Amino acid sequence: MNHFRETEKALYTAPDYANWYTAATELDRIEGRDLWRLKKESENYDYRLIASRTAILRKLRKQNDYDRLMFRLREELHGNLGNMANPLLYQEARGGTKRLINEYLDEVSGALNLITDSRVKVLTPYRKRQFLKRAARSFGRSALLLSGGASFGLFHIGVIEELEERGLLPRVVTGSSAGAIMAGILATHTDKELEELLNPDYIDFEWCRIFQPFALMKNKTVLDPKVLKRFIDRNIRPMTFLEAYQHTNRILNISVSPADSHQFPRLLNYLTAPNVLIQWAALASAAIPGLYPPVQLRARNFEGKSVAYMPHNRWIDGSVHDDIPKEKVNRLHNINHSIVSQTNPHVLPFMSEEIEDTGVIPFIQDIIVKAPMVQIEHLLELVQQHFEIPGIGTMIKKAHAMARQNYSGDITIYPDKRQVSLGKMFDNFDTEQVSALIMEGRRATWPKVEQIRNTTQISRTFDDCLRRLSDRYQYVPR
Numbered sequence: 001m002n003h004f005r006e007t008e009k010a011l012y013t014a015p016d017y018a019n020w021y022t023a024a025t026e027l028d029r030i031e032g033r034d035l036w037r038l039k040k041e042s043e044n045y046d047y048r049l050i051a052s053r054t055a056i057l058r059k060l061r062k063q064n065d066y067d068r069l070m071f072r073l074r075e076e077l078h079g080n081l082g083n084m085a086n087p088l089l090y091q092e093a094r095g096g097t098k099r100l101i102n103e104y105l106d107e108v109s110g111a112l113n114l115i116t117d118s119r120v121k122v123l124t125p126y127r128k129r130q131f132l133k134r135a136a137r138s139f140g141r142s143a144l145l146l147s148g149g150a151s152f153g154l155f156h157i158g159v160i161e162e163l164e165e166r167g168l169l170p171r172v173v174t175g176s177s178a179g180a181i182m183a184g185i186l187a188t189h190t191d192k193e194l195e196e197l198l199n200p201d202y203i204d205f206e207w208c209r210i211f212q213p214f215a216l217m218k219n220k221t222v223l224d225p226k227v228l229k230r231f232i233d234r235n236i237r238p239m240t241f242l243e244a245y246q247h248t249n250r251i252l253n254i255s256v257s258p259a260d261s262h263q264f265p266r267l268l269n270y271l272t273a274p275n276v277l278i279q280w281a282a283l284a285s286a287a288i289p290g291l292y293p294p295v296q297l298r299a300r301n302f303e304g305k306s307v308a309y310m311p312h313n314r315w316i317d318g319s320v321h322d323d324i325p326k327e328k329v330n331r332l333h334n335i336n337h338s339i340v341s342q343t344n345p346h347v348l349p350f351m352s353e354e355i356e357d358t359g360v361i362p363f364i365q366d367i368i369v370k371a372p373m374v375q376i377e378h379l380l381e382l383v384q385q386h387f388e389i390p391g392i393g394t395m396i397k398k399a400h401a402m403a404r405q406n407y408s409g410d411i412t413i414y415p416d417k418r419q420v421s422l423g424k425m426f427d428n429f430d431t432e433q434v435s436a437l438i439m440e441g442r443r444a445t446w447p448k449v450e451q452i453r454n455t456t457q458i459s460r461t462f463d464d465c466l467r468r469l470s471d472r473y474q475y476v477p478r
Contacts, residue, residue, distance in 0.1 A: 004030050011094075017162065020446045024094035033093040040100045044089050046082035050104050053081070057107040061114055066123055069111050070131055077108065077458070079140050079336040085410070085455050096450040105454060109461040116465040125473045132469065136462035140336025142455065143172035143329050145409060146179030148319035149343030150288075150425040153178025154205065154434055155415050157198055158441020159341045160186055164194075168452050171463070172333050174253035174267075174325060176318035179341070180285035181207075181232060184278045187244045187252035188237035197235065200435040206428045207231040222291045223426070225283075232282050240300055241281075242274035251333060254281040255318030255325045259294035263313055265321035267328040275299040276309055285318035291426075292316075319344065324406055337455050339448075340409030341441070345425055347407045348417050410455070411448055415440045 007026050014020035028034045040047045053076065060069040079085070084104070089097045096102070116128060144163070146156045156179060163169040175183030189197060209227040237244075244252055253269040266272070268281050276299045284295035294314030301307045322328070326338050342348070419440050429437065 014446075017166070017442075017446050017449060020443075021095065021449075024447075028093045028095050034095070036092050037096060037099050040098065042089065042098065044086050045084045045098070045101075047098070047100060049082040050084060050100055054100070054104040054107050057104075057111055061107065061111050064114075064118075064120075066115060066118065066120065070115060073108070073111060074131065074135055074138075077135060077139055085337070087411075087451075090451045094447065097454065101454060105457045108458055112458075112461050112465050116468055125469065129466075129469055129473075132462060132466055136459070136466065137334060139458060139462065140334050141172065141459040141463075142170040142337040142339060142452075143174060143333065143335045144170045145324050145326065145329070145338055145340045146173070146175040146183050147323050147340065147342045147344050147347070147407070148177030148179055148286075148317065149345065149420075150178055151205070151207070151427050151429060152343040152345070152415070152420050152425065152437065153182050154429065154437040155343045155441040155444075156182040156341050158438040158443075159413055159445050160441075161198065161438070162442045162445040162449070163339075163452070164191065166449055166453070167460070168449070168456060170339065170456065171249065172251045172253070172329065172335060174255065174329050175282075175285070176255040176323045176325070177286050177288070178343070180254045180282045180318055181236070183252055183254065184232070184236040184282040187248055187250045188239050188278060190248055198438075200431055200438060205231070205434055208426050208428060210426075221293050223288075225287070225292050225295075228286060228292065229279075229283055232279050232286075236279050236282055239278055240275050241268060241270040241278060244278060245270040252278065253325070253329055253332075254278070254285050255322040256281065256284045256297075256315040257318055257320040257322070259314040259316050265318075265325075266315070267322070267325050267332070269332065271332060273299070273309075275301075277306065280309075284315035287316045289316050289320065323347075324409065326406060326409065337459075338409035338411070339452060340407075340412045342407060342412055342414045343420065344407070345420055348414060348420055411451055413441075413444050413448055415444055 004027070007023050007030065011020060011023035011027060014023060025034070028037075040051060056072060057069070060072065081104075084098075084101045089101070112132070115123065115131065144160075146153070146159075149155070156175075160169065160182070173183045173186055175181065185197065186194070207228050209224045210222060239247065241252055244250070251269065253267050255265065255267055257265050268276055273281075276297055280295065280298045284297055287293065287295050294316050296311065296314055297309040298306050299309035318325075323344060324338075324340055324342075326335075329335050329338075415437075419437070427433075
């Protein structure tokens, strides 16, 4: 019992993932959960299908039967095969899921690497490339989506750093509000450039300043937008979405909401708005209604000059209509799996470990989150029926939009609720507070690492194989 308590304490006080994982696997051993991992059978996935596919791939790979191997992979490789990504399969053991699932994923990765690196004449560079691109397109890939949350958006840095260190950071990253700023920082800097920029000792996180009473009446907003713009300009490089993609190979998406009723929410990226400047997109996405004024986007014109983009339109906080724009991202970038970092204070109270521990799927969690917002919407409609209050119609529309959003992903990472409070939402944190929140992001990621590793392994292998082909034969990767 003493060993169990000591190990459990080591789990909760671990300084890094290596120590956390050591404690997690030891607790699994003590509780017999490691035996559950070794046992193939479970009602939560089609273990017979996974075992059969694993055996076939292993046989073909050992025989170097490239034609049949490619045929099998092209026809039978699908995301969440046999429901092996089921969250319930990651609730039993802390250190991972069924070994059979790991064996299958390793066989797929091994087969793709074998095809990529083979020097046999039948596998020409062109044939390899066509096979990998088509199979990768059919399979899909993962995306990281960063929510709003004002100052608590610093939590996202810890999530990003941990995923990057584990080699698990998706190329596709999306942000709304505070998440848009963090995503913009990530997408405009290479890994090497980020090392110093994201160091807590160098982060200057003065992003908000409350207007004095006279200035407040003059500007009709609570917070000074110049301070926010200065913070964004210090941390996001002056690039367009297309320039950032070319510089880092990351696919950045920023969600913005319309300030008027005649426009629709937009998801800005190198496909939909290639020449829009990211700094202005992030500023618009962070423009919380009532606190900051709506923002006019800017873009580079044909001559490379900064000009107004859609001059007659203004944009506000992306979280109002699309905090987690999964459907749009999925459609544009062939996403089959979403990782959400969620820090919105109005969402977190309804997210709990108890819900996760029961294995309740994400959409049920979303129903719980949305319920209070629906009540707010109905209350505003009731007020509108009996009182004439300027702007209440707009408030109802925003409540309606927030009530019908999806706030979770296939995997959702969120901080301890005790670390997040509405009263600190608009604070400028000091170095110690910044470090603590970044560390909270890392800690919250650790229990999800093995799940993320498994659900992204095949898409990461595709990316790596295409990259090697590109380096070897000067092809452009997908």
